[in-house]
Amino acid sequence: MHIFEAIESRRAVKHFDPEHRLSAAEQAQLFELARLSPTAFNLQHWRFVVVENPALREQIREAALGQAQVTDASLLIVLCADLNAWSKQPEQLWTHAPSAVQDFIVPLIDGYYRDKPQVQRDEIMRSCGIVAQTLMLAARGLGYDSCPMDGFDFAKVAELIQLPEDHAISLMLAVGKATQPAWPRGVQRPLGEVVIRDRF
Known part of the structure; x- marks a missing residue:
């Protein structure tokens, strides 16, 4: 599927085939x-x-206002992030870069995040938002649908998945085979309202 078609056809689907599962190869590709x-x-x-785990999915569904996609979708992904990834040997992620690049980037990481909890949290939310869109478009490319979710008790879901204290949940994502089309698309704001040139 062409990327433009994936973007245009991606919708938040609420009804999934509970019998369908993505193959291991499809999950790996995703x-x-x-x-x-x-x-x-x-x-x-x-x-x-x-x-x-089906029982765990049922518990999460209860914490998500009973939304059926939690249990019925082929995949339920809780998108989390490590708030302290910046301090956990980030230099290992730059070993293939030239030494000059490593010497420049790695010290910047510490200075950017240390003692800045709001920056740390803002950063993981940006990262999770970007990766969620990648997952949703990749799912469309594989012929599947998805539903990003924030209508749930974050603290309860964190408890259920035993989320480490230095992690945070951004959203959940249901992926699978739709059994009903999404609701009609809402009205998009006009370009003139959302695209600002240079300054407000």
Whole structure:
């Protein structure tokens, strides 16, 4: 599927075939494509918690206002990120870069994030938003649909997946085979309202 078609046809689908599962090869392809998503300083903060246990999915559904896609989608991914990825040997992610690049980038990482919890949190939310879109478009490319979700009890889901204290949840993503089309697309704001040239 052409990337433009994937963008135009991607919708937040609410109804999935509960009998369908993505193959191991399809899952691997989906996550390999996701890993190509950009992150600041190449930190790759994201962690993809793929919830497979049916009982755990039922508990998460209860924490998500009973939304059926939690249990019915082929994949339920809790998109999390490591708030402290910047401090966990980030130099390992730059070993293939020339020494001059490593010597420039690696010290910048510490200075950018240390003692700045809001910056750390803002960064992982940006990273998760980017990788979520990559996952949704990759799913369309494979012929599947998806639904990004934030309508759930974040604290409860964190407890259920045993989220480490230095991680945060950004959103959940359901991926699978749609059984009903998405609701009609809402009205898009006109370009003149959302595209600003130079200054407001």
